[in-house]
Amino acid sequence: MIGKYIRERLSWILLVLFLQGLLLFVAYLDNTIPFLPMVYIAFLSLLIFTGFLLVRYTKETKFYKTLDSWEDTYDLSSIAPPESPFETIALDRLTLQTERFKKESSQHLVELEREKDDLLSWIHEVKTPLTTLQLIIDRMDDEALKSQLMYEWLRIHLLLDQQLHQKRIPFMKNDVYIERTTLEAVIHKEIKALRSWCLQKGIGFDVSLAAEEVLTDEKWLGFILRQLLTNAVKYSSASSDIVIESEEEEGRVRLRIRDHGRGIDPKDMPRIFDKGFTSTTMHKDTAATGMGLYLAKKSAEALSIRIEVESRQGEGATFSLVFPKSNEFVSLSQL
Template sequence: MMRKYVHERLSWIFLVLVLQLLLLFVAAIDRTIPFMPMLYIVFLSLLVFGAFLLIRYPKETRFYQNLATWDDTYDLNTITAPESPLQSVVMERLNEQTDKFRSETSQLVAQLEEEKDELMSWIHEVKTPLTAMRLMIDRMGDEPLKEQLRLEWLRIHLLLDRQLHQKRIPFIENDLYIEQVKLEPLLHHEIRELRAWCLQKGIGFDLNFSVQEVLTDAKWLAFIVRQLLTNAVKYSEAADINVESGISPDGQAWMYVRDRGRGIETKDLTRIFEKGFTSTRNHEDHAATGMGLYLAKKAADSLSIRMSVESSPGEGTVFTLHFPKSNAYIHTLGM
């Protein structure tokens, strides 16, 4: 800040120096004015001016130093009160702009909330006829047509479900209920939902649960598992998908989903959880949205679940969920 302060006052410093040099110049050309006393006066004047700058420095920069460290909370009470008319002008404009931004932000938040509520309401309304369609499909006698309709119904169901959870994720902290969740019933339910798709592709499941229960939120864990299973089924052909759980040497529970599909390019592994990212290997796959893994990772982070991935092109992919210990939830949720 000292350098900026000197730079700000550079014109004044230059003016004082020029005036002192002018006095010395006049004393040098006018023999009636003694030069040495004048040089002594100039020296004292410069000392007084230097002391004045040092004394004024903290007073004139206090406001700006505080402004430089101002956080983004829009709380102007943390800024030191202005000590000069020009600082008052700055403060007045800051207050006006802050009030304007607060008003605009409130309006945008209210608008987003309204749009979110409308979309959530629409999704729930669509689910009613979708459920009726499922019952009608189950009553059909034409098995080949029934399986095709079930698959298309499943795709619509998964898209709506993902959209619903995408809108809920920003407020996930308000929707958590941590409890002991049984893994096997949860996996069986999610696999049954994907039955039509799996039958079409000839995919089976091999389940092995060494750890039967984990401490987490059942609804959001089901959503995470749904995204991993959907990804595994999507990129696999006529091969079993393995789901296994266990416990690490340090007492941390884990569960992985392993497929034997096309795998992920090594250069893509660090980006697969980014919003909207799709494989660079099959970039022409327009059906991919790049949202499933992104949403699963966000939900996992909110649950303090660490998600890791291992993959090799042509050999399949393994997504592993590392569940936190109970004391980690106490720290995360502030219990």
């Protein structure tokens, strides 16, 4: 701060030095003026000026030091009271801007809440005709057409489900209930939901659960598995199996989902959980939204579930869910 203060007052400092130098120069040229006393006067003047600068530095930088350390918030109480007209002008303008931003921020939050509520309401309204459509499809006799329609119905259902949970994630802590959850029931429910798609591709499931229970929220775990299984089915080769297995390692349950699809390009691996990222190898795949793994990661983090990925390009990918230990239940229940 002292360097900035010197640069701020540099013109005044140079003016004082120039005046003292001018005084000595005149005394040097004019023999009637004793030179040594003028040197003494100039020295005392500079000494007094230096002390004056130190006093003014402490006084004038107090306001700006607090302003410099002020965090980018709406709280102006940490800023020192102004002690000069210019400081008063600066604080007044800052206060006016802060009040305006607070007002605009409140308005934006209200608008976002309204849009979120409208979207959630629309999603729930769309689910009604979607359920009716499913019942109509179930009554069809043409199995080939029925399978195609169910596949398209499932795509719409999954997209709506993603959108619904995306809006809920920021408020997920209000919708979490940690309890002992049976993995088999949750996994079979999600597999059943993807049945029509799996039948169309000839994909089967090999489920082997050595560890049967975990402490987590059943509904949100189902959503995470839905995203991982959807990806596994989507990118698996036709007539292949998706392997689902669980085991307990050092008090933690690990659930693996392994497919035999195209795998993940090594250069894509650091970005697969980024919002909107699809793939660099299949960049023209317009069906991909890049939201599934992102939403799964965000949901898993809220439940203290770690997601690990192993993949070799052309040989498939393995996604692992590592659940927290039982003694970490307290931290989860405080969500």
